[in-house]
Amino acid sequence: MSFIKPRSTATTRDRLLTAAEVAILDKGFAATSIEELIAEVGITKGGFFYHFRDKSALVEAILERHLTAEEDWLDGLFARAAEATTEPLAQFLVFLRLLREQMAALPDVHPGCLIAATCFQERLFTRTVHDLARQNLLNWRARFHARLTAIAQTHPPNSKIDLEALADMLVVLVDGAIILSKTVREKDALPRQIALYERFVAEVFRDVG
Amino acid sequence: MSFIKPRSTATTRDRLLTAAEVAILDKGFAATSIEELIAEVGITKGGFFYHFRDKSALVEAILERHLTAEEDWLDGLFARAAEATTEPLAQFLVFLRLLREQMAALPDVHPGCLIAATCFQERLFTRTVHDLARQNLLNWRARFHARLTAIAQTHPPNSKIDLEALADMLVVLVDGAIILSKTVREKDALPRQIALYERFVAEVFRDVG
DNA sequence: GGTACACTGCACCATCGGTACAGTGATCCG
């Protein structure tokens, strides 16, 4: 090549990550070849393995980037909910509404959950990939659980409830609804499940006058 | 080979299916090689392609067999629930309890949902595979929805509720909880989610005395 | 005895992940 390519250091690696993330969510990890990625980004095979030790390391990097981005995004939603009200239950319900609205606003069916995508390809990935996914889920469990516990202080549930499972339930519903919406090709499946969760949470903590 | 192998016609094909199903649920489709399957079953490559046009056709056959077995199994649970009571809500709740108990009795974490596993490997499979998965989910939606509608006749919910989404919710929770339990390696995640669903259904249709 | 079934055995192909390594142009540092 004779033209001068803008020297972009981290950018090539980042473009690889983006191309790979899109491709993996679209058609799966195994169906995404390294050769197709380097063709898209415009580098050679040697260049790919300069950035990533192997295909697993690529997934590792995608997951890391994705998980922090997801965390920032949800933190943003929590912050907006905190602006609206300080009351724990109301705040959580606002957060859920914001989450549902954002999911409903997506143009197509949700591209899919990377966690779920890795979950069913066990042996293709390293320990690290699975640990990343695991830590991420445990993180969300802990965060939602803390909020639900706080809510239960001021709104004691009418009967004993498994708050940890209720915390997991949101993540479970999101992942499950993504599978459903991808499989039956209905983009409103996800927001509708979140709506049910909102109702459930509201009913569990409804103050029995 | 000199020893006389018992002539087992359909059995070889069936043993292939079983070996493949186990392997795919354990480590994923892409990580399961044809060569490992034929080694396990004790045939040659030619024998494999005599039974299946390609790897996708294998998945197709596994799904078909699996989905009918699953349907029979759930029908059995419904039948047992019908023996216990004829009242629609009580019957559905008995069914959910049976489902939860069976899931809790599994020795390890649930091996995983074939539907979900196919969902994230889009381009590796044929149209048929995806259509099978789709029809299966739509089937369960219709069946649960019919039951919920019947329940709503005798137990009008205290406020309007999306019964179709509530029907989907069970499938969504099961699939999502399998992902969760596989990822964090906690076998009780699935029964705990079903327990929450039981409570939700009971509360939605609780007669406001 | 003939036909169909359920394979075996073997040769071969393309794709893909991955290795190895020498070379090269741009950039940064002293």
Next chain:
DNA sequence: CGGATCACTGTACCGATGGTGCAGTGTACC
């Protein structure tokens, strides 16, 4: 200005795997 380092290129090569093609073979059934 020189040297080191970065971010690659280019090429050659390897093994595993999915898949094809086809001739042959033992068994069962009619």
